[in-house]
Amino acid sequence: MYPGLTKGASETIHTWGTDDQKRTYLPNMISGDWSGTMNLTEPQCGTDLGLLRTKAEPNDDGSYNISGTKIFISAGDHDLTENIIHLVLARISGAPDGMDGISLFIVPKINIKDDGSLGDRNGVTCGSLEEKMGIHSNATCLLNYDNAKGYLLGPENKGMRAMFTMMNEARLGVAVQGLAIAEVAQQNAAEYARDRIQGRALTGAKNPDDAADPIIVHPDVRRMLMTNRAFTEGARAMALWGALQIDISHNDPDEKTRENADDMLALMTPVLKSYLTDQGVEAASRAMQCLGGHGYINEWGMEQFLRDARIAPIYEGTNGIQAMDLVGRKLPRKNGEVIRKYFAMIQSFIDDNKDNDDMEHYCTLLDKALKRQQAATMWLMQNAMENPDHAGATAHYYLNLMALVSMGHAWGTMALKAKNMIAEGTGDKTFLENKIKTADFFFNHILPETASLRIKVEAGADDVMSLDAQSF
Numbered sequence: 001m002y003p004g005l006t007k008g009a010s011e012t013i014h015t016w017g018t019d020d021q022k023r024t025y026l027p028n029m030i031s032g033d034w035s036g037t038m039n040l041t042e043p044q045c046g047t048d049l050g051l052l053r054t055k056a057e058p059n060d061d062g063s064y065n066i067s068g069t070k071i072f073i074s075a076g077d078h079d080l081t082e083n084i085i086h087l088v089l090a091r092i093s094g095a096p097d098g099m100d101g102i103s104l105f106i107v108p109k110i111n112i113k114d115d116g117s118l119g120d121r122n123g124v125t126c127g128s129l130e131e132k133m134g135i136h137s138n139a140t141c142l143l144n145y146d147n148a149k150g151y152l153l154g155p156e157n158k159g160m161r162a163m164f165t166m167m168n169e170a171r172l173g174v175a176v177q178g179l180a181i182a183e184v185a186q187q188n189a190a191e192y193a194r195d196r197i198q199g200r201a202l203t204g205a206k207n208p209d210d211a212a213d214p215i216i217v218h219p220d221v222r223r224m225l226m227t228n229r230a231f232t233e234g235a236r237a238m239a240l241w242g243a244l245q246i247d248i249s250h251n252d253p254d255e256k257t258r259e260n261a262d263d264m265l266a267l268m269t270p271v272l273k274s275y276l277t278d279q280g281v282e283a284a285s286r287a288m289q290c291l292g293g294h295g296y297i298n299e300w301g302m303e304q305f306l307r308d309a310r311i312a313p314i315y316e317g318t319n320g321i322q323a324m325d326l327v328g329r330k331l332p333r334k335n336g337e338v339i340r341k342y343f344a345m346i347q348s349f350i351d352d353n354k355d356n357d358d359m360e361h362y363c364t365l366l367d368k369a370l371k372r373q374q375a376a377t378m379w380l381m382q383n384a385m386e387n388p389d390h391a392g393a394t395a396h397y398y399l400n401l402m403a404l405v406s407m408g409h410a411w412g413t414m415a416l417k418a419k420n421m422i423a424e425g426t427g428d429k430t431f432l433e434n435k436i437k438t439a440d441f442f443f444n445h446i447l448p449e450t451a452s453l454r455i456k457v458e459a460g461a462d463d464v465m466s467l468d469a470q471s472f
């Protein structure tokens, strides 16, 4: 998290900063001598940043005095680096209420002299460290700003736009956090399942010389390990696809191709953040289950994975908000052109491969899943305008449906590559065959969940909203 936040903050200064700001902050942040943070949250405002109260008073020299309280600031104070560069959302005095009056500021923990050397302490102090469920090695701080010197980053009152440079990047980083914890938990679970002996295989002893068989012979343990494997390998492919879109959107010589990659990335960012982190928790929990009681006690380290994984669906915009972002902002983007391009991308994979005998089964199942997503999209378009609660109540299901279609595309692509390489006689045969077996599991056991997700989207908001608030 420490280098991740520093990279996000430096990227934001690189995108929005003046030449002078870039010269002042970036070399030391990129070298790792200084670190970075993002300061949005306040006691009365988390999701709803329009309620933000931190104030910025302009000074004659062009700087601002920043005052207010920020809570839950990751990597907010520590002595790992010589300086900490806080990016802080605040409201310039006289600015409008709500989101349109928020600006972004650079606030160094230690003031920087004109010659670039470190000066005195700025007016920002750590009021307390949060005690929390997991990620204990990250300092989550309450920060008090008391007339701290700050410098406007990007245009006045356009702070949310500038902060989104950091948040979009951080959302993808958090998505990988979900995946990474799932992966390490899975590796531990697989090793344990090969080693722990308990009970006999249903089909007869596999290890007759020993008192019992290793638990990996039991189909229920296999189900958990295969589910995790299908998730981690599929999620890794999705995360790499996202990374590729970033590279294309920055570097492709063709403007249209750059724009297309940017659109796809914007569409998929909430899907990656939400699905990979929700499933990261599920995967860590399944991995713990493979260890039985030994997973629950802390000696084996499995409970730490589950605790550490649990924050990822919460911070960087809760997963509920990611789903609302997908349905409310990303689907209608450019009058629906972006989601149509996404459908066309999946459809062309199906059309290109459905006549290939090796791929027919995958293409049939992916086609069904895609049709379910298209039907759910149509249902939302027809119903959410008349009652916005239909979008709010079903956005979570819709996001998961889209994630499974995307993962189906990723698994189809990997299976095709593996089959081609086996036919050519290249690569590691066992690795490639295992890819295909895991693809089979994904298509037969996980992708069909798209059927129930479509039904849940089309059930709408009525049952979700039917009780009085007092009845809960």
Ligand SMILES: Cc1cc2nc3c(=O)[nH]c(=O)nc-3n(C[C@H](O)[C@H](O)[C@H](O)COP(=O)(O)OP(=O)(O)OC[C@H]3O[C@@H](n4cnc5c(N)ncnc54)[C@H](O)[C@@H]3O)c2cc1C
Residues within 6 Å of the ligand: 038, 039, 040, 041, 045, 046, 047, 048, 071, 072, 073, 074, 075, 132, 140, 311, 314, 315, 316, 317, 318, 319, 320, 321, 324
């Ligand atoms: C360990 C940790 C580290 C963090 N690091 C940082 C950091 O570095 N910088 C920073 O600025 N913040 C940080 N945060 C804050 C974090 O981003 C917020 O906690 C999060 O965005 C949710 O805000 P909240 O806690 O106020 O919850 P609330 O906004 O009160 O939300 C509570 C629940 O209501 C739901 N909800 C709220 N509004 C809506 C709506 N309009 N529609 C549907 N559902 C809604 C939410 O999804 C959630 O389930 C951190 C938090 C933690 C716990």
